[in-house]
Amino acid sequence: MSTTTDDTLSGLVAVITGGAQGLGLGIARHLAGQGSSVILADVQEEKAQQEASALRELSKIADSAYLDVTDSSGVSKFFQSLARDRGRLDILVNSAGLGQQVGPAVELSDDEWSRVLDVNLTGTFYCCRAAGLTMETQEAGCIVNVASINGQNPAALVAAYNAAKAGVISLTKTLALELAAYGVRVNAISPGPVYTEFNQKTMAQRCKTLNITEPEMIERVRSAVPLGRWGEPEDIARGVAFLCNPANSWVTGEVLRISGGLEGVSATPAKRKK
Numbered sequence: 001m002s003t004t005t006d007d008t009l010s011g012l013v014a015v016i017t018g019g020a021q022g023l024g025l026g027i028a029r030h031l032a033g034q035g036s037s038v039i040l041a042d043v044q045e046e047k048a049q050q051e052a053s054a055l056r057e058l059s060k061i062a063d064s065a066y067l068d069v070t071d072s073s074g075v076s077k078f079f080q081s082l083a084r085d086r087g088r089l090d091i092l093v094n095s096a097g098l099g100q101q102v103g104p105a106v107e108l109s110d111d112e113w114s115r116v117l118d119v120n121l122t123g124t125f126y127c128c129r130a131a132g133l134t135m136e137t138q139e140a141g142c143i144v145n146v147a148s149i150n151g152q153n154p155a156a157l158v159a160a161y162n163a164a165k166a167g168v169i170s171l172t173k174t175l176a177l178e179l180a181a182y183g184v185r186v187n188a189i190s191p192g193p194v195y196t197e198f199n200q201k202t203m204a205q206r207c208k209t210l211n212i213t214e215p216e217m218i219e220r221v222r223s224a225v226p227l228g229r230w231g232e233p234e235d236i237a238r239g240v241a242f243l244c245n246p247a248n249s250w251v252t253g254e255v256l257r258i259s260g261g262l263e264g265v266s267a268t269p270a271k272r273k274k
Contacts, residue, residue, distance in 0.1 A: 008245055010035030013086050015079075017041045017069055017127055018096030020048040022196035023146060026233025027093055027240050032060035034241055036091065041067035041078070069096045069123030079130035088138055091244050092131040094124045094145045094168075099198055102205035104272065105159035113160045120164035121171070128175055128186070135184040142244050143179075145172045145188040146236075149257060152190055153264025157209065158202075165190075169255055176253030185252040187243045192259025193221050194231040209269070226261030 014031050018024035019040030032038045032055050040062065042048040048064035055062035067078050082089060097120045101112055124145055135141030150158065151165030172188040179186055193199060195218070207217045222230055239258040242248060257263075 007035040008247075009091070009241065012036045012090035012244075013039070013082075013088055014091035014093065014244070015039045015041055015082065015089065015131070016093045016095055017067060017123075018094075019064075020044040020051055022095075022198050023191065023194060023233050023236050024093070024095035025051055027095055027237045028062070029055065030234060030237030030241055031091070031093075031244070032062055037061040037086075038063075039082070040064045042096070043068050067096075069094075069127055070118045072126050075123075075126040076130045079127075079134055083134045083137075088140075089131055089134045090141055092127060092141070092143045093240055093244075094127050094143070096123055096127075097146065097198070099202045100158045100161040102157045102202065102209060104157060104269070108159055116160035117164050117167075120161065121167040124168050125171060128171065132175065132179055132184065136179065136182045139183045141184045143172075143175065143184070143186045144240050144243050145169075145186070147172070147188045147190045147255060149190050149192050149259050149262065149264050152255070152257070155265040156267060156269050157206075172255065173253050180252060185243075185249070187252060188255045189236060189239050189243070190255055190257045190259065191236045192225065192231055192257070192262045194233060194236060196233065224262060224265070225259070229260060231258065231260060 009031055014036040016024050016028040016038060019028045020042035028038045028040050040048040040052050045066040052062040052064040065078065068074055098116065100116045128143055131143060145168050147168045148165040150162045151169045154162035169188055172186055176186040203214060203217050207214050236258055239256050243251060243256065
């Protein structure tokens with residue numbers, strides 16, 4: 001495990017949802033390395049505790065908390081308690097998310113649609129709403145929402161995920177306007193392919209639909225990226241840190257694509273066998 005050591009964000013209180021693993025964990029480590037007091041908020045309570053403890057062993061300031069972003073009441077209580085106990089909230093990174101079962105939209109079930117939208121979009125809204133109230137009161141703060149290149153250039157066979165991430169982008173731009181008068185900045189990042197546990201599951205399903213092996217799929221994605229490699233969590237985390245940096249106080253309502261130059265995957269599926 002590596003962290004970047006800097007004091008760019010020294011003393012700032014940062015909540016990272018989905019902070020127990022993947023991109024969320026990478027972001028938490030990076031922000032902690034830049035001096036933030038990070039809270040890893042996740043439904044995976046034990047894992048979040050372990051990762052926060054590991055950061056403290058590196059002399060970083062880190063805590064963990066249980067947070068189910070789909071629980072409206074629970075989200076509100078979490079942020080109210082945080083504001084009361086910490087006195088302020090400087091940064092919120094909405095990284096909690098999940099993938100979709102790969103398949104055509106005409107066969108997408110109600111349950112799968114709801115499951116994906118509830119976490120990726122509605123959960124992001126709940127957290128933005130609750131954190132936004134705190135940040136309005138203190139007239140300062142920064143929110144970074146994790147979208148996806150799928151939200152800008154949809155890929156086939158993941159309609160719910162595409163729609164959720166497009167919604168996150170729209171929500172980001174809306175909130176940037178509504179919270180600007182309070183000095184609160186709201187931006188989003190659109191990551192490209194990063195081989196986290198999240199992407200491994202999706203890639204495995206893609207392999208089945210294309211009838212290719214996982215190594216072949218990994219290479220196919222890599223070769224499509226103009227910079228010639230998959231991303232790393234640290235690549236995404238650096239973009240988040242840039243948006244959170246107080247020196248960039250005139251940046252709001254932006255969507256920062258961090259994808260090695262990849263704009264999206266536009267492959268058209270063949271006819272399905274019936």
